[in-house]
Amino acid sequence: MAKTIGVTLSERIAAGLVVDHKLAGAVRRFPEGTDDDDESGLVELHTDALVDAICQQVVLAADGTTDLTAVGVALPGLVKNGVVEEAPNLPQLKGARIEELLTAQLRNLGVNAPVTALNDADGMAAGLASAHGKLDSMIRVWTLGVGIGYGRYPFAPGVWEGGHTVVSLDDKERFCGCGGRGHMEGIMGHRAMRLRFLDMEPEEVFEEAKNGDARCLEFKRLWHKALAAASATTIHMSGPGKIFLSGFNIRFLDLPMLKDFMQQMVKMSPLQSYSLEVVEDSPELRVIGAAVSAEQAAAR
Numbered sequence: 001m002a003k004t005i006g007v008t009l010s011e012r013i014a015a016g017l018v019v020d021h022k023l024a025g026a027v028r029r030f031p032e033g034t035d036d037d038d039e040s041g042l043v044e045l046h047t048d049a050l051v052d053a054i055c056q057q058v059v060l061a062a063d064g065t066t067d068l069t070a071v072g073v074a075l076p077g078l079v080k081n082g083v084v085e086e087a088p089n090l091p092q093l094k095g096a097r098i099e100e101l102l103t104a105q106l107r108n109l110g111v112n113a114p115v116t117a118l119n120d121a122d123g124m125a126a127g128l129a130s131a132h133g134k135l136d137s138m139i140r141v142w143t144l145g146v147g148i149g150y151g152r153y154p155f156a157p158g159v160w161e162g163g164h165t166v167v168s169l170d171d172k173e174r175f176c177g178c179g180g181r182g183h184m185e186g187i188m189g190h191r192a193m194r195l196r197f198l199d200m201e202p203e204e205v206f207e208e209a210k211n212g213d214a215r216c217l218e219f220k221r222l223w224h225k226a227l228a229a230a231s232a233t234t235i236h237m238s239g240p241g242k243i244f245l246s247g248f249n250i251r252f253l254d255l256p257m258l259k260d261f262m263q264q265m266v267k268m269s270p271l272q273s274y275s276l277e278v279v280e281d282s283p284e285l286r287v288i289g290a291a292v293s294a295e296q297a298a299a300r
Contacts, residue, residue, distance in 0.1 A: 002069045005058050005113075006291030008120055009042065009075040009090065014283035015057035017065060018291035021130045027284055028060045047092045047101075055105045068113040072294025073102060074123030074286055076149070078161060082117055088147070088177055116294040119160065120286060121151030127289025128244050128279060129153045135292075137241065140234060142227065143281065144247035147177065148185040150234075155293065163189070167229040187226040190249055206252045224254060228261035231276075235266055240274035246281040253278065 003024075007015040016027040030053055031041045042050060058071055075098070077087030082099030102115045125141045128134070134153075142162070143149035150162025168182040175195050176186030186192045193202040196219075200208070209216040231243055245253060259276065266272055 006287035008286035070294035072290035121149030123289035125151030125153035232265035
């Protein structure tokens with residue numbers, strides 16, 4: 001029985017013990033509670049303090065388990081060879097040799113297991129693959145939130161910053177947080193939408209689109225075209241297959257509209273065997289995905 005610890009970082013740290021790809025016990029969370037005041041808690045921690053907080057949650061999740069196969073940590077950012085090369089949502093981690101730091105601190109706490117760091121969207125993809133019995137298939141997942149996450153399973157060398165796929169050649173499309181022009185995230189990201197509509201929240205924009213407001217309806221179409229364009233691009237680059245859609249802004253999705261735009265963009269018949277499925281995002285699923293990814297990395 002493979003025993004692994006999965007950890008995911010977003011506004012909070014969530015950690016859990018995973019046995020044979022299933023959660024064994026409760027998911028530990030830090031900071032605890034649900035107050036909005038805690039939402040920026042991780043950003044305010046310096047690197048060493050954040051590493052220590054992660055390791056403390058690993059120890060709590062392990063709950064005395066000593067025969068761990070691996071520890072997987074899924075975090076928002078570009079992770080390569082154990083180094084966080086970019087982390088817009090947790091800027092204190094940029095440049096951190098996160099696997100080395102976590103391994104050393106865990107060893108000090110009595111946990112001797114290899115650590116794998118990965119992008120949180122890839123962790124989500126691995127969790128979905130496990131939950132849907134697709135560990136032998138390629139799947140992709142878009143996470144629609146403050147930014148746009150793109151996860152891919154199984155692991156393959158690459159960057160996978162799919163949220164920065166260029167979907168527009170309009171010079172005015174420069175709302176992406178990275179500063180790039182024409183990016184998917186600059187259209188669909190929650191932060192980008194708030195910058196675009198300074199007089200309305202994203203929820204109001206999509207509500208007014210339902211009421212027939214011309215400006216909001218035009219943006220709703222642009223939002224869906226951006227998602228369709230990025231999805232069509234990955235199909236043309238990687239082939240058809242299952243594409244999951246998740247995140248708190250999935251509430252804005254008009255699936256028939258998305259499918260209509262996709263049909264206009266993917267015309268070659270061998271590539272049309274893709275499928276789209278909306279799924280609920282959850283820390284538990286991401287924890288399992290981080291653990292599965294770490295287990296597979298330890299076996300390579």
